[in-house]
Amino acid sequence: MIGTAIKSDDKELDKRIINFCDLPDDVLFSIFRKLDIKSLSTLCRVCCRLKDLLSSDHAWVLFSHNFNVIHFEEDVLPLKEKFRISHNREKGTCHESLLANFSKRQMPWMQYHNGNLWVSSKNEIQSYSPGRGKQLKVNKKNNPYKLQRDVTKFVTKEDRIVSGCLDGSIHIWEAGGTHTVVEKAHPLDTQAVDCHNGILVSGSRDATLKVFRLQSDNYSGITGVEEKCCFPVGDRVWSLTLSQCGSFCACGTAFCEGDAPISLLDLNKQCAVNQLGTEHKIGAGVLDMQYENEHTLLTCGYDTFIHMWDLRINRCICSWEQRFDSAYYCLKSDGHMNIFAGASRHGLVDLWDKRKTSKPVQSFYIGHQNSPVYSLAFDSKRLYAALDLQVKILDFSCYQ
Structure with a gap:
């Protein structure tokens, strides 16, 4: 949780508590790049917004080298699901x-x-x-x-x-x-x-x-x-x-x-x-x-x-x-x-x-x-x- 103090024009101190989930998408994606897969999986369970962001291909594309997915012509699965299936396949x-x-x-x-x-x-x-x-x-x-x-x-x-x-x-x-x-x-x-x-x-x-x-x-x-x-x-x-x-x-x-x-x-x-x-x-x-x-x-x-x-x-x-x-x-x-x-x-x-x-x-x-x-x-x-x-x-x- 990030705390900030914002001073308004009428010089009144407006204190707001800004949640992690309130950060802009581009800032959150920059943070995601610093985390491992286990941490990302945990963040998926925090709230709906983080779950939606972490379900997009953009959040997972950096981990492509960790997974060898099956290339299939009719495949419309999101990248996160492809990685999960690939992990299951390689683990049997x-x-x-x-x-x-x-x-x-x-x-x-x-x-x-x-x-x-x-x-x-x-x-x-x-x-x-x-x-x-x-x-x-x-x-x-x-x-x-x-x-x-x-x-x-x-x-x-x-x-x-x-x-x-x-x-x-x-x-x-x-x-x-x-x-x-x-x-x-x-x-x-x-x-x-x-x-x-x-x-x-x-x-x-x-x-x-x-x-x-x-x-x-x-x-x-x-x-x-x-x-x-x-x-x-x-x-x-x-x-x-x-x-x-x-x-x-x-x-x-x-x-x-x-x-x-x-x-x-x-x-x-x-x-x-x-x-x-x-x-x-x-x-x-x-x-x-x-x-x-x-x-x-x-x-x-x-x-x-x-x-x-x-x-x-x-x-x-x-x-x-x-x-x-x-x-x-x-x-x-x-x-x-x-x-x-x-x-x-x-x-x-x-x-x-x-x-x-x-x-x-x-x-x-x-x-x-x-x-x-x-x-x-x-x-x-x-x-x-x-x-x-x-x-x-x-x-x-x-x-x-």
């Missing part, structure tokens, strides 16, 4: 809940898009959306996303769902409900797919990667699918991804045959431009991959590492090793500093900070001993993990 403080149970073991795939979580189960792709209390609940409407055989991997992009199938076909659903099937796209199962601006790529167990052009109009949606080219990649395709511009495709194989497990393809020139991972051991195939940007690629697989590749020099510039010598089945990056990776055993998900390579920031055990993590997704508050028998949610926004 979360609420674990069950989203779905499977009657038999399977290899589910998952995507998060526009506030909805999409999960494959056998020959269906099920949609989950936030209900009351922001809990994810299965959509009650009839689910039109069904295939003739089991789903392999799928993507949700540009208001489309594109899925591979065990019978070698490719299924495409548009926002308007139009369903297009590319029959016999491959003679064997279609293991991975991706799409961008009317370009569709698919990889198969037949050791080929195919590129298709989607023909469409503004009224009928997709009117046809034309095969543009086919690339032999040396072995069974397990993963692929398109660059952000859609001009390049990276493809990961089983690497039992061929020169390298990763092939880089130029779709405009319709040719292979390079191969990565020649130093991998035979059988150390690539199970998942993601472009960070046009020049950086993340991969993981049976060699028990996450690798970051600089495509300008075609070299691995950083790697993160699974400390229990387990394969990494899947990875998901926020494009900034955070990488989640799902291991082949113990239902284990590792959170890596790209600036630290010695050990993960945190590890989450969410399954039984033999439970692989086949797919991951996340939003600003939660991590979703698809295991062999269930889908789990870790909510880091809980208060402890």
Whole structure:
């Protein structure tokens, strides 16, 4: 409390007691900069005005170096809440809940898009959306996303769902409900797919990667699918991804045959431009991959590492090793500093900070001993993990 004596014009002494909370905003923010996070948290409970000021991003931006927040496109949370969730995530403080149970073991795939979580189960792709209390609940409407055989991997992009199938076909659903099937796209199962601006790529167990052009109009949606080219990649395709511009495709194989497990393809020139991972051991195939940007690629697989590749020099510039010598089945990056990776055993998900390579920031055990993590997704508050028998949610926004 600050006491001052103010002399008025009529020479009467007007004594006033000025509270700390009566100081101007800019003065208070200058004081906030001198305090630590614990003191700021205490000030939040003093009065409504201080609570409002300390809820603004301006009060917390100076502490950005203390927290590594998840970068998420749809995130509208205030900075204070992001920091709190980041602190919970790195300390392993979360609420674990069950989203779905499977009657038999399977290899589910998952995507998060526009506030909805999409999960494959056998020959269906099920949609989950936030209900009351922001809990994810299965959509009650009839689910039109069904295939003739089991789903392999799928993507949700540009208001489309594109899925591979065990019978070698490719299924495409548009926002308007139009369903297009590319029959016999491959003679064997279609293991991975991706799409961008009317370009569709698919990889198969037949050791080929195919590129298709989607023909469409503004009224009928997709009117046809034309095969543009086919690339032999040396072995069974397990993963692929398109660059952000859609001009390049990276493809990961089983690497039992061929020169390298990763092939880089130029779709405009319709040719292979390079191969990565020649130093991998035979059988150390690539199970998942993601472009960070046009020049950086993340991969993981049976060699028990996450690798970051600089495509300008075609070299691995950083790697993160699974400390229990387990394969990494899947990875998901926020494009900034955070990488989640799902291991082949113990239902284990590792959170890596790209600036630290010695050990993960945190590890989450969410399954039984033999439970692989086949797919991951996340939003600003939660991590979703698809295991062999269930889908789990870790909510880091809980208060402890």
